[in-house]
Amino acid sequence: MISKWLDERLELQKFKDKFLTKTFPTHPSFLFGEIALFSFITLVITGIFLGFLYEPSIGKVSLFGAMVPAAYASVVRIDLLPMGIIIRRIHHWSAMIMIASIIAHLARVYFTSAYRKPREINWLIGLGLLGITLGAAFTGYLLPYSQFSVTATSIAYYITESVPWIGDWLARLIFAGEFPAHATVPRFFFLHVMLIPVLLLSLIGLHLLILVKQKHTEPGANRNRKEAQAGRRLIGIPVWPEQNYISVSLFLFLMFVVVLMATYIPLNPIELYGPPSPEATVMRPDWYFLPIYGFLKLIPGDLSFTIAGGKISPEAIGGVFFPGFLVMLLAAIPFLDRPKEPQNYIENPLHRPFMTSLGIAGATLLFMTTLSGYIDVFHIAPSAMAIYVIVAIAAAWVISYLLLRIYSRSGKKGEHVKN
Amino acid sequence: MVENNSESRDGKVTRRQFALGFIGAAGLAAFGSLLSFLKVLTPAKEGSGYVPTVKSGDKLVYAKGSRQGSLLKASDLQIGDAVLAYPKGKTKNVANIVQLIRLKESEYKPPTRVNETDEGFVAYSAVCTHLGCIVGWKRNNKDPEASIIECPCHNSMYDPALGAKVIGGPAPAPLPQIGVKVSKDGTLVFTSGFSGPIGPKV
Ligand code: HEM
Numbered sequence: 001m002i003s004k005w006l007d008e009r010l011e012l013q014k015f016k017d018k019f020l021t022k023t024f025p026t027h028p029s030f031l032f033g034e035i036a037l038f039s040f041i042t043l044v045i046t047g048i049f050l051g052f053l054y055e056p057s058i059g060k061v062s063l064f065g066a067m068v069p070a071a072y073a074s075v076v077r078i079d080l081l082p083m084g085i086i087i088r089r090i091h092h093w094s095a096m097i098m099i100a101s102i103i104a105h106l107a108r109v110y111f112t113s114a115y116r117k118p119r120e121i122n123w124l125i126g127l128g129l130l131g132i133t134l135g136a137a138f139t140g141y142l143l144p145y146s147q148f149s150v151t152a153t154s155i156a157y158y159i160t161e162s163v164p165w166i167g168d169w170l171a172r173l174i175f176a177g178e179f180p181a182h183a184t185v186p187r188f189f190f191l192h193v194m195l196i197p198v199l200l201l202s203l204i205g206l207h208l209l210i211l212v213k214q215k216h217t218e219p220g221a222n223r224n225r226k227e228a229q230a231g232r233r234l235i236g237i238p239v240w241p242e243q244n245y246i247s248v249s250l251f252l253f254l255m256f257v258v259v260l261m262a263t264y265i266p267l268n269p270i271e272l273y274g275p276p277s278p279e280a281t282v283m284r285p286d287w288y289f290l291p292i293y294g295f296l297k298l299i300p301g302d303l304s305f306t307i308a309g310g311k312i313s314p315e316a317i318g319g320v321f322f323p324g325f326l327v328m329l330l331a332a333i334p335f336l337d338r339p340k341e342p343q344n345y346i347e348n349p350l351h352r353p354f355m356t357s358l359g360i361a362g363a364t365l366l367f368m369t370t371l372s373g374y375i376d377v378f379h380i381a382p383s384a385m386a387i388y389v390i391v392a393i394a395a396a397w398v399i400s401y402l403l404l405r406i407y408s409r410s411g412k413k414g415e416h417v418k419n
Numbered sequence: 420m421v422e423n424n425s426e427s428r429d430g431k432v433t434r435r436q437f438a439l440g441f442i443g444a445a446g447l448a449a450f451g452s453l454l455s456f457l458k459v460l461t462p463a464k465e466g467s468g469y470v471p472t473v474k475s476g477d478k479l480v481y482a483k484g485s486r487q488g489s490l491l492k493a494s495d496l497q498i499g500d501a502v503l504a505y506p507k508g509k510t511k512n513v514a515n516i517v518q519l520i521r522l523k524e525s526e527y528k529p530p531t532r533v534n535e536t537d538e539g540f541v542a543y544s545a546v547c548t549h550l551g552c553i554v555g556w557k558r559n560n561k562d563p564e565a566s567i568i569e570c571p572c573h574n575s576m577y578d579p580a581l582g583a584k585v586i587g588g589p590a591p592a593p594l595p596q597i598g599v600k601v602s603k604d605g606t607l608v609f610t611s612g613f614s615g616p617i618g619p620k621v
């Protein structure tokens with residue numbers, strides 16, 4: 001009844017015929033993008049709830065007799081509401097899952113070479129999405145205004161200030177003055193709940209629009225089947241209804257996992273950290289910033305020099321150039337690894353020794369710099385750790401390259417490889 | 420229009436090229452004028468960060484814990500102990516916070532300013548020169564004299580007996596020292612200002 005009413009006005013049937021009958025190739029690793037999307041939806045929904053109750057101000061208010069920043073007090077009050085702390089933890093867990101799935105999605109696209117022509121644009125948009133999502137996590141982290149979030153953010157403030165030439169200006173732009181300024185929390189709040197979500201939403205929309213236009217890549221095995229049938233259509237399952245069953249169950253399962261974790265695993269217990277105070281706390285950021293954090297521990301403090309009036313400090317090297325270099329390398333990849341023809345099948349990573357071993361070296365870099373964040377726990381000197389990091393990366397690269405070479409030589413007899 | 424393409428035959432600028440160029444220039448100008456808004460979005464620093472207001476003669480009080488705000492006594496610290504302290508009445512300004520340490524007076528060697536230590540007490544700014552965390556105290560229980568200052572954030576280490584010289588980690592400079600002495604009633608008093616600028620040197 002309703003669907004008929006709507007169809008008469010919106011021509012839904014036409015839309016359904018055009019878009020929902022599209023085919024979606026099946027492969028479990030194609031689900032990471034969807035997990036990122038669903039986590040984002042969860043973040044928006046829980047974020048709206050938090051937005052009703054959060055107070056973006058560091059003016060002092062009384063909480064159980066103590067004078068604390070209003071932002072901190074409002075988050076403590078959220079935690080005291082029935083389900084409040086669960087919603088907050090769902091928000092934080094979803095943020096972590098969103099970032100983890102984006103990284104897995106990036107790795108999937110990288111290792112299967114799905115970034116190749118014609119999909120360079122979506123690869124670049126994807127990198128933008130990754131950056132903006134990390135920006136969301138960073139701005140969100142300050143909002144509860146606990147001892148922990150303030151310490152973490154002030155470290156980020158000095159890293160921003162260390163950017164050569166424009167650091168001072170950039171720091172004042174992002175932090176609305178010198179952190180902790182009164183204007184910082186309102187600015188972060190605006191960025192976190194307004195500007196960044198709108199940017200994410202529009203870029204995800206563009207990402208998916210391009211995906212629909214270009215069609216998804218297919219597992220290489222499809223190539224053989226198609227050649228047999230002399231057909232050119234995508235092989236897979238229709239978006240509606242089959243793919244939808246998968247997506248909806250995936251979403252529900254994700255919700256189940258997130259709610260379960262939010263219920264039983266405490267996360268960012270701000271009541272424990274307390275409001276900002278001069279306290280020597282062991283400070284480690286959320287895991288997704290650990291590579292930068294660990295890298296900062298490795299660089300000797302006297303390693304600084306000046307180029308054209310800009311000071312290149314250790315903080316700039318660890319906090320700005322190191323991640324900047326990684327992102328630039330990633331951005332360049334589809335333009336360096338160019339196929340002769342536009343490519344619509346994914347490749348088997350085991351048959352791309354160079355690119356796959358490069359990816360493994362990159363993953364080792366992130367893993368080892370993350371470990372460097374814990375040198376105080378393992379009692380390793382920074383200089384020794386720096387050597388371990390370099391050795392591990394080189395070893396991972398060389399060994400995986402050689403193994404893959406041997407493997408692909410031995411298996412390359414058949415004309416087309418099965419995936 | 421006879422000519423569809425924007426190229427002119429004799430090298431003259433066509434109306435279309437002119438119009439496009441004009442729109443382009445206007446667009447650039449409009450964009451440029453928008454840039455001036457960036458100024459509005461970057462408030463000047465309030466000058467609040469790390470300007471210490473501590474004066475010679477200020478008394479030291481506990482910076483945290485259950486005795487926060489109460490006067491520090493020389494008898495509160497054994498050799499190898501340290502506490503975070505503020506000048507009394509100036510506890511709102513984090514540039515004032517110090518790590519007060521007690522070692523044996525004979526331990527202090529230059530570059531420590533030995534004339535600014537008293538009865539084994541020495542005080543350094545507690546703001547890490549790396550990225551501004553508040554430093555902590557790593558007590559060596561076997562050999563209290565060998566205890567060091569360690570920052571919890573990226574493990575910069577400073578030697579309290581050698582003018583808070585950096586002995587490990589990423590910090591670029593020692594912690595500035597500030598003079599302290601034990602007054603007649605057993606409380607601790609600052610006797611000077613800091614020996615250098617406070618906080619990160621970025
Ligand atoms: C429309 C979207 C969003 C809204 C309205 C929103 C709103 C909020 C609000 C009001 C807070 C402060 C309350 C609190 O700290 O618990 C918060 C915290 C936070 N947000 Fe969001 N958020 C959104 C999206 C995101 C996204 C996309 C991410 C990251 C991928 C993210 C990560 C965080 C984190 C890490 C915190 C700190 C949580 C904690 O205190 O444990 N948020 N968000």
Ligand code: HEM
Nearest residue numbers: 030032033034036037106114122123126127129130216217
């Ligand atoms: C908020 C973050 C992101 C969301 C929600 C998202 C979503 C999606 C979805 C749902 C798909 C189709 C299903 C799949 O292959 O997984 C997809 C495909 C794709 N994504 Fe993303 N993505 C995000 C970030 C990224 C990043 C970081 C990159 C790479 C740097 C990237 C590059 C691509 C490419 C190249 C495709 C086409 C893959 C193909 O056709 O095989 N995306 N994205």
Ligand code: FES
Nearest residue numbers: 547549550570573
């Ligand atoms: S802030 Fe102290 S070591 Fe980095």
